[in-house]
Amino acid sequence: MVDFTPPPLLHIRYLNKQFGALKVTRDVEIRVEQGEIHAIIGPNGAGKTTLINQISGELAADSGSILFDNRELCGLRVHQRARLGVGRTYQTSSLFDQMTTQQNVMLALQNQQGHSFRFWRKAATDPSLIHPALGILERVGLLDQQNDYAANLAHGQRRQLEIAMSLATKPKLLLLDEPMAGMGQEESWKMVAALRKLGSEVSILFVEHDMETVFSLADRISVLVYGRVIASGDADTIRNDPNVRDAYLGGIEDA
Amino acid sequence: MIMKQFFSTRNLLTRKNLVLFLLALTLLSLPLIASINDDSYLLIMVSRMLIFALAALSLDLVIGYGGMVSFGHAAYLGVGAYTVGILSAHVMEGSSIGFLPGNLPGTESGLISLPLAMLLAGLVALVFGALSLRTRGIHFIMITLAFAQMLYYLFISLYRYGGEDGLSMNGRNLLPGLDLYNDTHFYWLCLGCLTGYGLLVYKFLGARFGQVIRGCKQNPEKMQALGFATYRYQLVAFVISGMGAGLAGALLANHSEFVSPDLMSWHLSGELMVMVILGGLGTLIGPILGAISYLLMEEVLAGYTEHWQIILGPLLILVVLFSRKGILGALVGKAADDG
Numbered sequence: 332m333v334d335f336t337p338p339p340l341l342h343i344r345y346l347n348k349q350f351g352a353l354k355v356t357r358d359v360e361i362r363v364e365q366g367e368i369h370a371i372i373g374p375n376g377a378g379k380t381t382l383i384n385q386i387s388g389e390l391a392a393d394s395g396s397i398l399f400d401n402r403e404l405c406g407l408r409v410h411q412r413a414r415l416g417v418g419r420t421y422q423t424s425s426l427f428d429q430m431t432t433q434q435n436v437m438l439a440l441q442n443q444q445g446h447s448f449r450f451w452r453k454a455a456t457d458p459s460l461i462h463p464a465l466g467i468l469e470r471v472g473l474l475d476q477q478n479d480y481a482a483n484l485a486h487g488q489r490r491q492l493e494i495a496m497s498l499a500t501k502p503k504l505l506l507l508d509e510p511m512a513g514m515g516q517e518e519s520w521k522m523v524a525a526l527r528k529l530g531s532e533v534s535i536l537f538v539e540h541d542m543e544t545v546f547s548l549a550d551r552i553s554v555l556v557y558g559r560v561i562a563s564g565d566a567d568t569i570r571n572d573p574n575v576r577d578a579y580l581g582g583i584e585d586a
Numbered sequence: 587m588i589m590k591q592f593f594s595t596r597n598l599l600t601r602k603n604l605v606l607f608l609l610a611l612t613l614l615s616l617p618l619i620a621s622i623n624d625d626s627y628l629l630i631m632v633s634r635m636l637i638f639a640l641a642a643l644s645l646d647l648v649i650g651y652g653g654m655v656s657f658g659h660a661a662y663l664g665v666g667a668y669t670v671g672i673l674s675a676h677v678m679e680g681s682s683i684g685f686l687p688g689n690l691p692g693t694e695s696g697l698i699s700l701p702l703a704m705l706l707a708g709l710v711a712l713v714f715g716a717l718s719l720r721t722r723g724i725h726f727i728m729i730t731l732a733f734a735q736m737l738y739y740l741f742i743s744l745y746r747y748g749g750e751d752g753l754s755m756n757g758r759n760l761l762p763g764l765d766l767y768n769d770t771h772f773y774w775l776c777l778g779c780l781t782g783y784g785l786l787v788y789k790f791l792g793a794r795f796g797q798v799i800r801g802c803k804q805n806p807e808k809m810q811a812l813g814f815a816t817y818r819y820q821l822v823a824f825v826i827s828g829m830g831a832g833l834a835g836a837l838l839a840n841h842s843e844f845v846s847p848d849l850m851s852w853h854l855s856g857e858l859m860v861m862v863i864l865g866g867l868g869t870l871i872g873p874i875l876g877a878i879s880y881l882l883m884e885e886v887l888a889g890y891t892e893h894w895q896i897i898l899g900p901l902l903i904l905v906v907l908f909s910r911k912g913i914l915g916a917l918v919g920k921a922a923d924d925g
Contacts, residue, residue, distance in 0.1 A: 387811060413813035425808045427801055429923075438797050442813045447794040448822065454794045500812055 338401060340365045340534050341386070341504055346395035348378075348385060348558075355381045356392070357558040361536075363504065368530040370545045371538045373555035374578070379538040380422065382555065383508050386536070387419045388412045400503060414442075418502030418533075422509050424489035428482035432473055432492055435481055436464040439499035464499070471495040471525065487518040491525070498533075505529070507537035511544055523548055546570070554578070601918040606871055613777055617770045629769040630841075631885065635878045636776040637837045640783055642861040642873035644830025647787055649859070650868030651796070651924075652823045653803030657727045658714070658734025659858050662828040664850030665710050666703035666835025668741065671753045671845035673699045678756035684746070696759035696766070700836050707832020708825050710737075715824035719817055731852055738850040752846025759840055766840055776837055780874070783830050788870060790826070791924075799823050864905055866912035869922050875913045 341363040348356035355378040363369045371379050384390040386397060388409040397404040404412050413419075427435050437460040441447045444459065454460060468474045471491045476484060484492060490510060497505055510526065511519045523544050526535065530548075539545050545552060546566045553563040554575050562572045569575055613636075620628045641663050648654045676683055676692025683690045693699060714733040718726055742750045758766035766772050790796055801809045802816045809816045839845045848854065857880070865876020883901070887894035909915040911922035 389807070389811075409807075409810040410813050410815050413811055419811055425805060425811070427804045427808070429804055430800070434797075438801050439812050441794050441797065447798045447814070447819065449794040450790045451793055453792045454797045455792065457794075496812065 337365060339363060339398075340367075340400060341536065342396075342398040343386070344396045344398070346382075346385065346397065347393045348381060348390065349393055355558045356385065359395070359555075359558070359560050361553050361560060361563070363534055363536050366530075366534055367550045368526070368535045368537070368548055370549035370552045371536065371555055372540070372542070372545055372552060376557075377555040378558040379555055380508055381558075383419065383506050383536075383538060386412075387417055387506055413500060413502075416501070416503035417506065418497035418500050418504070419506040420490070420493045420497055420508060420510065422512055424486075424493045426481040426484075426489060426492060426496070429480065431478050431480055432468065432484065433461070433464050433477040435492055436467050436495050436499050437461065439496040440464055440467075443499060443501055467495050467499055470498070486513055487522070490514070490522065494525075494529070498529075502533060505533050505535045505537075507535060509538055509540065511539060511541055519544060600921055602871070602914075602921045605875075605914065605917050609871070609874065617773060621770070626769045629773045631881075632878075633769070633773045633776045634838075634841055635881045636773075636780050637834050637841060638858070638861065638881060639874040639877035640776075640780045640837070641831050641834035642858050642865070642877045643780070643784055643787065643870060644827045644834065645858050646862045646868065646870060646873040647791075647830070648824055648827045649862060650866075650872075651791060651803065652799050652820055652827075654719070654820060654824060655727045656718075656730045656824070656827075656855075657852070657859065658730035658732075658855050659827075659831050660850050660852065660854035661714065661734035661737045662707040662711050662831035663835035663838070663854065663858075664737065664741070664845075664847070665707045666832030667839040667845045667849045668747070668753070668835075669703040669706050669832075670699045670759065670836045670839040671755050672747055673702075674755040674757070674759070674839075675747065675753050678754075692756075694756060694758075694760050696761040696764075696840075699759055700833065703836035704829040704832045707835065708829040711825045711828020711831075712821070715821050715828070719820055719824065731855070734850060734855055735852060738847050738852075741847040741850060748846070750847060752844055752848075755839065755843045755845070758843060772841070776841075779833055779837060783833065784870060784874075787826070787830070791870075795819065795822075860902060864902060864912050866909075866914035866922050869911055869914045869924055872912050872914035872922065879913060 339362040343359055343361045346356050346359040359382060371382065373379055381390060385392045386404065388404065388407060392405055399415060399417065402415060427438065430438065437454065440460050440463055465474065465477065468477055471494060473488060473491055473495060476488060481489065481492060511522055514522060519541070526548060529535065549566065551563065551565055552569045553560050554569060556578045561578060562569055562575045616632055617629060620626065641659070645656065645659045648656050673692045674694055677694050683692065714730065718729045718733065721729055747753050764771045764775060766775065791799070798814055798819045801814070802820055806816050835849060838849065861876040861880045862873045864880055865874065866872025883898055884894060887897050905912055915922040
């Protein structure tokens with residue numbers, strides 16, 4: 332028998348991480364297929380952000396393996412993982428505040444076009460940076476803000492800009508840490524629509540608190556409780572899983 | 587909309603350009619003024635200011651633009667100065683350079699000693715930078731200081747080359763077409779080096795490299811998440827900066843025909859930092875203004891009292907308190923923002 336199913340884009344196995352006596356990641360196993368939108372949910376302190384940080388490389392895992400696009404990520408540095416196609420956004424948008432929206436995206440684009448040990452040609456007027464940057468800003472709906480400083484953008488716009496910058500690096504997988512955090516209802520739904528559109532082009536692994544958005548957006552969901560994956564599957568599976576109801580969903584209904 | 591932005595950035599009539607224009611005009615006309623007044627001391631004094639301006643500008647590249655607070659920049663200046671000094675001292679003795687294989691003689695040719703000074707300062711900056719850049723923040727400040735002090739004590743104990751007493755040179759370097767003993771010629775050399783290095787750095791900062799350097803200052807974590815190997819870019823900026831300081835050191839050695847370990851001491855590193863902050867961090871023009879005004883204050887105030895730093899101290903505090911971008915910020919306002 333030959334297995335024709337393509338290998339997963341991201342395959343995390345037996346991942347462990349411990350801070351002192353506190354085990355924040357316990358034998359985590361998660362598969363993200365090509366083109367999938369995968370959500371990680373779980374109560375506060377379940378180790379969701381810690382997990383994202385271990386995938387992006389900001390934290391080193393104690394043991395286990397993170398296979399991405401058939402390459403082992405463990406042991407690689409943040410920038411090396413980014414170059415392989417792991418893009419990410421942070422819970423609080425991380426931008427270059429003293430640069431304009433357009434400059435932010437242009438800087439992100441630079442790395443896509445090889446190294447930046449280029450000392451002569453003016454970057455600010457380089458059409459090979461400006462044109463794609465404007466294209467990306469149009470895609471995320473920030474074209475009107477192109478000359479605004481990132482520091483002056485509204486909360487939702489900052490989040491959009493951060494996603495725009497990730498897109499500029501042409502990632503294969505986008506790690507989003509609570510993309511809807513701090514957004515109002517309307518902004519959230521706009522973001523959901525934007526992410527759904529994005530999901531047709533790039534695989535997404537995201538962490539989110541808000542159940543509604545998770546169930547409406549994710550193809551598959553993994554539930555993380557005390558550092559352990561207690562269930563993984565599509566929305567219906569998760570909704571009906573007794574363990575999940577016990578550990579997480581029930582808790583919310585009670586509250 | 588893009589066209590509009592294009593033209594507004596091309597607008598040459600800004601206050602910043604006015605400051606730059608007046609500065610250039612003053613510096614260019616100074617030899618004429620000096621010859622009319624028959625005042626050769628003026629050129630000697632301003633030459634020294636230009637040399638320190640070059641060193642301060644190189645420091646601004648790492649502190650103001652790169653966010654790497656190097657507290658040991660005198661080290662690279664000292665390496666540049668000693669390169670010129672040692673080569674010249676061997677000419678005076680007629681001896682060969684003992685610590686190198688082969689019987690290499692000293693030289694007084696500026697075509698050899700000036701580039702060599704930059705090269706060696708760059709190499710030292712490469713080694714010190716490679717180790718220092720593994721740390722951040724206060725640790726980076728301390729480790730750059732420690733490396734510089736290490737070099738300082740090394741040269742204090744280097745009796746072969748004068749030790750604590752310093753090293754007298756055979757004379758100024760020789761350059762084709764220039765007579766460095768001629769104060770006007772020497773002045774043009776200093777102004778040329780400052781302009782040349784300043785323009786290069788300006789060009790680098792506008793290019794992709796400069797954008798990465800700025801990004802590394804504003805948000806290094808994000809730069810890495812975007813896939814930039816920040817360490818390499820910062821190290822290259824550090825080396826470029828060290829080379830500029832090395833050139834300044836080489837000129838300073840020629841200026842005083844004498845080198846001493848004091849050129850590497852933390853006092854000088856601190857003074858360079860004061861010049862940068864006084865003039866305006868991350869502005870390139872600022873450090874030039876800062877160096878000139880610092881040395882001018884020293885010159886004028888020292889005429890009244892030997893404790894002139896008592897006046898300088900409060901002045902520096904006032905500048906830092908009221909203008910985020912130093913003197914340049916006070917002159918041109920928000921336009922000074924560049925780093």
